[in-house]
Structures are given as structure tokens and as C-alpha cells.
Amino acid sequence: MAKVYVVGTMDTKGAELRYAVERVRAAGAESVLVDVGTQGSGTAGDIGAEVSAAQVAAHHPGGTHAVLGLTDRGTAVSAMATALTRYLATRTDIGAVLGLGGTGNTALVTEAMRSLPIGLPRLMVSTVASGNIAPYVGPNDLTMMYSVVDVAGLNAISRRVIGNAAHAAAGMALHSPPVSGTDKPGLGVTMFGVTTQCVTMLREAMEPTHEVYTFHATGTGGQSMEKLADSGLVAGLIDVTTTEVPDLLVGGVFPATEDRFGAVIRTGLPYVGSVGAVDMVNFGARDTVPPEFKDRRLHVHNAQVTLMRTTPDENRRTAEFIVSRLNRMPGPVRFLLPLRGVSAIDAPGQPFHDPAADQVLFDTIRSGWQAAPNRQLVELDLHINDPAFAAALAANFSELRSS
Missing domain, CATH: 3.40.50.12020 (Uncharacterised protein family UPF0261, NN domain)
Incomplete structure (x- = not known):
């Protein structure tokens, strides 16, 4: 007993x-x-x-x-x-x-x-x-x-x-709960409000073959997903939304820990990732934004969440953090770059559209990428919420699982 x-x-x-x-x-x-x-x-x-x-x-x-x-x-x-x-x-x-x-x-x-x-x-x-x-x-x-x-x-x-x-x-x-009746492997996926369209389409594509666990990228969300990975409760990750990294580096309220991506490094699980919502740092209500950021480009997402557009330098630091950990992953890896924008508000006519800042993000990942048989960097002339981008995420993960 x-x-x-x-x-x-x-x-x-x-x-x-x-x-x-x-x-x-x-x-x-x-x-x-x-x-x-x-x-x-x-x-x-x-x-x-x-x-x-x-x-x-x-x-x-x-x-x-x-x-x-x-x-x-x-x-x-x-x-x-x-x-x-x-x-x-x-x-x-x-x-x-x-x-x-x-x-x-x-x-x-x-x-x-x-x-x-x-x-x-x-x-x-x-x-x-x-x-x-x-x-x-x-x-x-x-x-x-x-x-x-x-x-x-x-x-x-x-x-x-x-x-x-x-x-x-x-x-x-x-009295342990009964084991789930599904024999589908678990799949961890990260989401934020500004990547919801992508993740909704991705989830619909993956649900016939996987039990999809979606995690809101609020700091704890990313940690929870990686805890499942460390616990052997998922068969792989599609890490669409890595917005917790700029919050860690700049001082937002939804930060990752320094161990972000660590579970994938430890376990070697199949990993497909992207740069969803790294164009922003999250704060609380408008009046809680730290004084040093008062003159930055801000967007009130709702009464309790204020977003701050990342600068080219912050995007460089974010990219360096991400790529340094991608290079250490021993398992199969695909990392997809949506070259037309990384969030719903990073698009023409939207408040965080900044092609120059995005270019620094993409260039830093390209320059830091260490080619290896298990890793592939995929660049797509798409916005992150385009249906074709969600389809590409699903297709790349399926290829990794079948290889």
C-alpha cells in the first residue's frame, strides 16, 4: 500500500x-x-x-x-x-x-x-x-x-x-484517480492572448493525435509545462509563446526563470518553438508601470495588464537567451521564425509593429544558431497568427515525432 x-x-x-x-x-x-x-x-x-x-x-x-x-x-x-x-x-x-x-x-x-x-x-x-x-x-x-x-x-x-x-x-x-482513458501522447503548448489564433488552429490540428495541454505564458505557465516535461507526462513541446523571457530580462510581471528551456535540455524531448509575443514586456495596471518605463511605447491590453514594446536591444538580449539554450538541446529541435510579426499587435497598423526591432531578434537568432543534425532553424514569410504558420508548427512537430 x-x-x-x-x-x-x-x-x-x-x-x-x-x-x-x-x-x-x-x-x-x-x-x-x-x-x-x-x-x-x-x-x-x-x-x-x-x-x-x-x-x-x-x-x-x-x-x-x-x-x-x-x-x-x-x-x-x-x-x-x-x-x-x-x-x-x-x-x-x-x-x-x-x-x-x-x-x-x-x-x-x-x-x-x-x-x-x-x-x-x-x-x-x-x-x-x-x-x-x-x-x-x-x-x-x-x-x-x-x-x-x-x-x-x-x-x-x-x-x-x-x-x-x-x-x-x-x-x-x-484513492488514486483513474488513469485517463485516452492513449494519445501528451503535448505541451504555450499561449498568450496575442498568440491565441495561432494556438487555437494548432490545437485543432494536433488533437486527433495528441492530448494537448495549453499553458498560459504567465511565468508560472512555462514552469508548469516544463515540470510536466521533467515528470515524463508529455511526449514533446510546441513552445509557441516565449514571452516570459523578455519579462525575465527586462523586469516584467510574468517572468520565466533562468531554467526556462531546461527541461528540454535535460530530457531531450522533441521540441518545436517560436518567438511568440517576445515583442512585449508585461506589467499590471497602467499606473503600476515602473517610472523608468513611463515614456516607452505602452499598450493597455486591459484594466489589469499593460504591455510595453521591446526595443531592439531587448530583442537582442531575448534572442541570445533563447538561442543559447536551443543550442544545448540534445533531442530533435525545430525553431520557427515568423518574419511578418510575432504577435497580434506586431503587424502593419497595430501598435507594436516594429520591423527594425523584429529584425534584430531574427538576426541574433540566426547569428547565434549552432547547426547540428538534430536542430533546424525554419524561417517563414508569415505572421505568427497566419493559418499557414500554425500548420507549419504542427507539420514540423509531426516530422520530429515520426523520425
């Missing part, structure tokens, strides 16, 4: 963790209590834990002494997070992971939780779950439950909250 791994610091949260284990078992699931306390030898205070802190710490690349007994708590917590991540990777019987704690333990346990594959239940009862939880959750199906009262002793409120969390974790471990 898959087990619920209950994780926390036994030296400070022992009673709460043992209560969670009691409720998991009462709900009919098996459990494993894991201590990740960082103070002392790793054995003191771990009474009741099946896995001691020392056993977890031993999975750190530097060994137990790189984790336990450190004087700096922040360093110790970070080291234990690394150890817990590596420990959980060795387990083959995880049905769910349940964590309890405050700020330190939330950071520690959720870092390890984020390394687990999409679809594996993870639930964190935390004092910080009612605030900004994006750093803890990231692009994962990780559930955060607000503890209401501090995780500092058992009382009528904490028993109810922890009990509910334990029953939820037990239920997820005991």
Missing part, C-alpha cells in the same frame, strides 16, 4: 506530527513519520519517528555533518531541504506527503515537495498559507492549508485543522 509520509521537526512539533499520524492511520492508510529537525545529533527529539533526522541528513551530498548541529539555522534548514529532496527521491512507496510547520519548516518541506512529480499528492499545513504562497508552490499541484492557529501545540482548533489535513492526505493516498 502506498504510504502517507508525514514530515516535520519532531523537536518542536512532535505532538502535532504524532497526532497527524494517528489520524492518517485511523483513516485506513499506512504512514511513515519523518523527522527533519536540524538541531542536535538527529536522534534527540525524534521519538516516534520511523525515519530520524540523521537518516534524512545522510542523503545530503556532504553527509550528515553538512546538515546537523550547524549554528546558523538558515543554513541548516536549507541543507536539510536538500537532504529531504534526495531522500524522497529514493522512496518508491509514497502515496502522499503531508507537512506541518511554520515559516522554516514550510520552506524546507515544500522545497522537497516541489521536486516530486505532478500528480503525486502533497499537502502542507502552514502558518503562511494565507499569504503569498507562490514561492512555496511554484508550478506544482501542491496544496497549502492555512493552520489558522500556530502549529505550536494541540488544541481544539489545531486538532480539527491537522485532522482534516491528515484525512485528506490519507484519502489521496488510498
Whole structure:
């Protein structure tokens, strides 16, 4: 039977963790209590834990002494997070992971939780779950439950909250959703409002042969797609919309991380990409645009989103970022350039039409491209939302999959 791994610091949260284990078992699931306390030898205070802190710490690349007994708590917590991540990777019987704690333990346990594959239940009862939880959750199906009262002793409120969390974790471990009835391979596709026409046509072309997962390119969207790639849940990617890159480089609100495209480099999955919506950097409402950009070419997309046209220099930097990672992809790659415009508002008569800035983008990709048998740069005298461009994306991906 898959087990619920209950994780926390036994030296400070022992009673709460043992209560969670009691409720998991009462709900009919098996459990494993894991201590990740960082103070002392790793054995003191771990009474009741099946896995001691020392056993977890031993999975750190530097060994137990790189984790336990450190004087700096922040360093110790970070080291234990690394150890817990590596420990959980060795387990083959995880049905769910349940964590309890405050700020330190939330950071520690959720870092390890984020390394687990999409679809594996993870639930964190935390004092910080009612605030900004994006750093803890990231692009994962990780559930955060607000503890209401501090995780500092058992009382009528904490028993109810922890009990509910334990029953939820037990239920997820005991009752996996049925496997999808389709035998179509999964396909990740990135989209933005200004590339919707392209992606809609692309999706219609690919759906007869693939289960298409569309991701809105809002920073987290690209991360979520690559998380699926790392988790082995897609057969390839058609990365139409790489707009998160200029947001990263210029300071927009929908940024990629430095690991953008990293999943393709690690997995070697078939990859077809383009430069959709890299003509823009995203901000919030008009009055939130940073002062240094007030005189730039701006377009109010809606009341909550203001777009800023990228300059030739910003397009050069974007292209350098993208092509440097394309050159490192070991699997089959096709990268398509729409020479007549990269978004719905980058076209004649539209507010972001700027052929000179686009030319810098295209020229930089051409000059940085490293030819290889597995990689092909495809230039098309089309706009990104032209039907023929969507058809070309689909055809190139199909060729990669069949080769």
C-alpha cells in the first residue's frame, strides 16, 4: 500500500506530527513519520519517528555533518531541504506527503515537495498559507492549508485543522484517480492572448493525435509545462509563446526563470518553438508601470495588464537567451521564425509593429544558431497568427515525432 509520509521537526512539533499520524492511520492508510529537525545529533527529539533526522541528513551530498548541529539555522534548514529532496527521491512507496510547520519548516518541506512529480499528492499545513504562497508552490499541484492557529501545540482548533489535513492526505493516498482513458501522447503548448489564433488552429490540428495541454505564458505557465516535461507526462513541446523571457530580462510581471528551456535540455524531448509575443514586456495596471518605463511605447491590453514594446536591444538580449539554450538541446529541435510579426499587435497598423526591432531578434537568432543534425532553424514569410504558420508548427512537430 502506498504510504502517507508525514514530515516535520519532531523537536518542536512532535505532538502535532504524532497526532497527524494517528489520524492518517485511523483513516485506513499506512504512514511513515519523518523527522527533519536540524538541531542536535538527529536522534534527540525524534521519538516516534520511523525515519530520524540523521537518516534524512545522510542523503545530503556532504553527509550528515553538512546538515546537523550547524549554528546558523538558515543554513541548516536549507541543507536539510536538500537532504529531504534526495531522500524522497529514493522512496518508491509514497502515496502522499503531508507537512506541518511554520515559516522554516514550510520552506524546507515544500522545497522537497516541489521536486516530486505532478500528480503525486502533497499537502502542507502552514502558518503562511494565507499569504503569498507562490514561492512555496511554484508550478506544482501542491496544496497549502492555512493552520489558522500556530502549529505550536494541540488544541481544539489545531486538532480539527491537522485532522482534516491528515484525512485528506490519507484519502489521496488510498484513492488514486483513474488513469485517463485516452492513449494519445501528451503535448505541451504555450499561449498568450496575442498568440491565441495561432494556438487555437494548432490545437485543432494536433488533437486527433495528441492530448494537448495549453499553458498560459504567465511565468508560472512555462514552469508548469516544463515540470510536466521533467515528470515524463508529455511526449514533446510546441513552445509557441516565449514571452516570459523578455519579462525575465527586462523586469516584467510574468517572468520565466533562468531554467526556462531546461527541461528540454535535460530530457531531450522533441521540441518545436517560436518567438511568440517576445515583442512585449508585461506589467499590471497602467499606473503600476515602473517610472523608468513611463515614456516607452505602452499598450493597455486591459484594466489589469499593460504591455510595453521591446526595443531592439531587448530583442537582442531575448534572442541570445533563447538561442543559447536551443543550442544545448540534445533531442530533435525545430525553431520557427515568423518574419511578418510575432504577435497580434506586431503587424502593419497595430501598435507594436516594429520591423527594425523584429529584425534584430531574427538576426541574433540566426547569428547565434549552432547547426547540428538534430536542430533546424525554419524561417517563414508569415505572421505568427497566419493559418499557414500554425500548420507549419504542427507539420514540423509531426516530422520530429515520426523520425
